[in-house]
Amino acid sequence: MxxxxxxxxxxxxxxxxxxxxxxxxxxxxxxxxxGKIAVGDKAPDFILSDMNGDQHKLSDYKGKGVFLNFWGTWCKPCEKEMPYMNNQFEVYKNQGVEILAINVAEPEFAINKFVQKHRLTFPILKDTNKDILNLYNVTPLPTTMLINSEGTITAIETGELSEAKIRGMMESIKP
Missing domain, CATH: 1.20.5 (Single alpha-helices involved in coiled-coils or other helix-helix interfaces)
Structure with a gap:
């Protein structure tokens, strides 16, 4: 038995x-x-909170170009491109181009420390459960998606971006 x-x-x-x-x-x-997101697809809508608790809904940015960046504080290429993104945000924010930087599942303390260290002024959104990372099927970090004023994805870039590359990307989604 x-x-x-x-x-x-x-x-x-x-x-x-x-x-x-x-x-x-x-x-x-x-x-x-x-579930692969491709250039030419309509960007899936989402709502995320920023570090101040304000909500950002992607569809509210219709009519503007959106530089959508997925990143982490531990990611060295992410850290290197953030100051370049901030510089270009300052140039393009009054020209109809927004940056939404989505941090993937990290504690607020780590994010705040990173934001202060690099003096970032664009919205940092928190994807605490990796819901948006999974919705957009993002791998690896950093990944940047350009969304035009109609809400269509026009480019997907993985890996570290130079400041010149970011400038060209911002220019390409300027309404």
């Missing part, structure tokens, strides 16, 4: 492990096509 119980238990554990392996393989092989 004891041997039979042990056999059943081992079979159940083996079945669970096989199911997990099959699911992992399926998820990895289909992630490229599943």
């Amino acid at each position: 004891k041997k039979k119980k042990r056999l059943v238990m081992r079979s159940v554990i083996l079945a669970i492990m096989l199911a997990a392996i099959v699911y992992t393989l399926y998820a990895n092989f289909t992630k490229e096509t599943r």
Whole structure:
């Protein structure tokens, strides 16, 4: 009786492990096509709070160009491009171009320390549960998406951006 119980238990554990392996393989092989955001798509709408508790709804920016940046404080390329983004934000903010920088699931203390260190003046939005990161299917960080005044994604860039590249991107979505 004891041997039979042990056999059943081992079979159940083996079945669970096989199911997990099959699911992992399926998820990895289909992630490229599943929910992928592409240039030409309408940018999915979202609402996130900034560091002051103010809410930002993407669709409220219709009529403006949006430089949508996903980042983390631990990400060295993100840290390097932030001052360039801030410089260009100061140039383009009165020309109908906005920056929305979405921090991915980090504590407010870490974000605030980073913002103060780099004296950032554009809105920093908090994606505390990675909902927007997943909605936009973003990997890796940093990833920047340009959204034109009609709400259409016109470019997707991954990796660190130079100041000249950011300037050109801002210019391209200026209404």
